[in-house]
Amino acid sequence: IVSLAGLELDNALCVEVGPGPGLLTRSILDSGAQSVVAVEKDSRFIPTLRQLQEASDGRFDVLLDDMLKIDHSRIVQSGLQLGSNADGHIKTFEYVHLLGNLPFGVATPMLVQWLHLLSLKQGIFTSPNVSMSLMFQKEVGDRIVAGASDSARGRLSVVSQSICDAFRIYNVPSSGFVPRPKVDATVVQLRPLEKPLLKSSLGTLERVVRFSFMKRRKMLARIFKDWDPAHIALLEECEIDPTLRPQDVPTEKFCQLAHVIEQRNIKLP
DSSP: OHHHHOOOOTTEEEEEEOOTTTHHHHHHHHTTOSOEEEEEOOGGGHHHHHHHHHTTTTOEEEEESOTTTOOHHHHHHHHHTSGGGTTOOOOSOSEEEEEEEOOTTTHHHHHHHHHHHHHHTOGGGGSSEEEEEEEEEHHHHHHHHOOTTOTTOOHHHHHHHTTEEEEEEEEEOGGGSSSOOSSOEEEEEEEEOSSOSOOSOHHHHHHHHHHHHTTTTSOHHHHHHHHOGGGHHHHHHTTOOTTSOGGGSOHHHHHHHHHHHHHTTOOOO
16 A cells, blocks of 8 residues: 555655554555554554554554544644654644555445545645545445446445545455455545536535436436426536436536536425
8 A cells, every 4th residue: 555655755644544453554654654643443452553653763643533533633733743843843734645444334434524524625634735545345446436437336436536536556355364354455545636526515416426326227317307307407507418327427517417406506305
């Protein structure tokens, strides 16, 4: 993950989610990172991580907390006290890198939360340069990076790509883990688009794509007709071919549709 993520380490905060026994943490530190903060929910790993902290020359700290609930200011303040910034001359980080082998059961809620924070420039995502290099169950990773007309495309594809460039770094077979899981994994990197496609709130876009993909095998014309025949005009206004199925619609068009729906305060079913 570290060798292929292309991390900029000058004036950078590396945030690791769920470090466990610290295998990835060691690689991050070995890369030369000066400020590494790990958020670990399982207290059983804390003694091992504290040992790593003591051997890190002041470059690593671990917080016992839930990444879905933690106050991000704790992460930033912890990072500002590490490494070469012990004297406090750096007040903000130019780069923030979020890394982790995410627990499969909560990976999607985590990513969606982070995308919301990124769209609002809140929490650790206030930095001008953010990257997320994350390991997902391969099925989830496939959805994140899927382009228009890809069979894996769905809500997560559109929401992620509305504000980020999302691409696969590499696949990890299940044989690479001990104990061996039942599914393969994939590492995905997301970096904010210079010009985000999102024109509405991310919440509105989520509702639009959730509504559309509920009947993913039907044409948009049928989906919107079942909702309200008058709303088929929204597709025409956004220059979306009504004969397309949801998975065939480019992210930019979904963003345009969400913008119109939000501007007119149209309530989705």
